[in-house]
Structures are given as C-alpha cells and as structure tokens.
Amino acid sequence: MTTITLENMEFHAYHGCLEHEKQLGNTFLVTVAMELDTTEAAKTDKLSNTLNYQLIYDIVKEQMNIRANLLEHLAQRITDTLLHRFPEILSIQLKLSKLNPPLGGKVNSVSVETTKKNNADNT
Numbered sequence: 001m002t003t004i005t006l007e008n009m010e011f012h013a014y015h016g017c018l019e020h021e022k023q024l025g026n027t028f029l030v031t032v033a034m035e036l037d038t039t040e041a042a043k044t045d046k047l048s049n050t051l052n053y054q055l056i057y058d059i060v061k062e063q064m065n066i067r068a069n070l071l072e073h074l075a076q077r078i079t080d081t082l083l084h085r086f087p088e089i090l091s092i093q094l095k096l097s098k099l100n101p102p103l104g105g106k107v108n109s110v111s112v113e114t115t116k117k118n119n120a121d122n123t
Contacts, residue, residue, distance in 0.1 A: 001090065002038040004051055007031045011064040015074055018102060022067065027099040029109070030060050032082070035091045051086060059085060071096050071112045083118045091117045 009032075014025045034051065041050035059081055068074040075096045083089055097111040 001035050003033050003035050004038075004053070005031065005033040006053060006056055006060075009057060009060055011061065013064045013067075015068045015071065015098070016102075017069045021102065026101075028064065029095075029097040029099065030064070030078070031095045032056065032060065032078070033093040034082070034086075034089045036088050037090070051088070056082065056086075071098060071110070072114075075112050075114045079114055079116050083116065087118065089118055091115065 009030045011028050011030065012025050013028050014022050015028065016022060016026065034056070036051065038050050041047075043049075060078055063074065063078045063081055066077075068077070075094050078096070079092050079094050082092055093113065093115045095111055095113045097109040099109045101107055101110040103110075
C-alpha cells in the first residue's frame with residue numbers, strides 16, 4: 001500500500017458559527033492522506049493507474065467553497081466526497097485547521113482530524 005498526501009492546501013473561506021467569520025472569512029489548511037494500491041502505477045508510470053492530485057485538490061476546493069458552521073461537518077463532507085468519487089482510495093486521514101480562530105486570545109490554529117475507511121456503504 002502507498003499513502004499519497006496533499007499537505008497544507010490553503011484556502012480563504014467563510015466557515016464558522018460567528019457572524020464575522022461568515023462575513024470576513026478566515027484562512028484554512030487542509031491535509032489529506034489517502035491510502036491506495038499503486039502497484040500498477042509504479043510499474044507502468046501512467047497517471048491513469050493512480051490518483052490525479054489535481055482532481056483531489058479540485059474536490060477539496062469545491063467543498064471549501066460551500067459554507068459550514070462546524071469544522072467537523074466540513075471535514076466529514078470532504079472525506080465522504082473523496083471516498084465516493086474515488087473508490088480506489090482504501091482509507092483517508094484528513095486534517096482541517098482554522099488559523100487564528102476567534103477565541104479571545106492568541107491561538108495559532110484549531111484543527112479537527114478524521115480517519116475513514118472506504119467500504120461498500122459509502123454513498
């Protein structure tokens with residue numbers, strides 16, 4: 001098995017429960033690590049035998065543009081969408097961070113991490 005990771009994809013987005021978060025937005029980082037079998041890709045050197053990183057990025061970007069109140073909801077939505085669109089992904093670990101969260105003090109970021117395995121029940 002191989003793990004393909006897209007690290008710290010950065011987005012300006014409008015997620016959060018507070019009104020000023022919805023108006024001004026914030027910076028978010030997304031890291032997604034996907035486990036899959038890349039044996040054929042290693043043999044053939046063909047993109048068609050592995051994940052196209054651009055397509056993964058495009059899906060994450062698409063989901064980041066859909067507002068959410070909670071990071072937990074957004075992380076689950078991204079994970080579910082990737083597993084549904086790419087059945088060759090065996091499992092995903094996703095970390096979603098909001099930089100400088102409005103907590104009344106200096107905090108670099110708040111993050112949620114989720115891990116999910118692909119199975120026949122993913123729809």
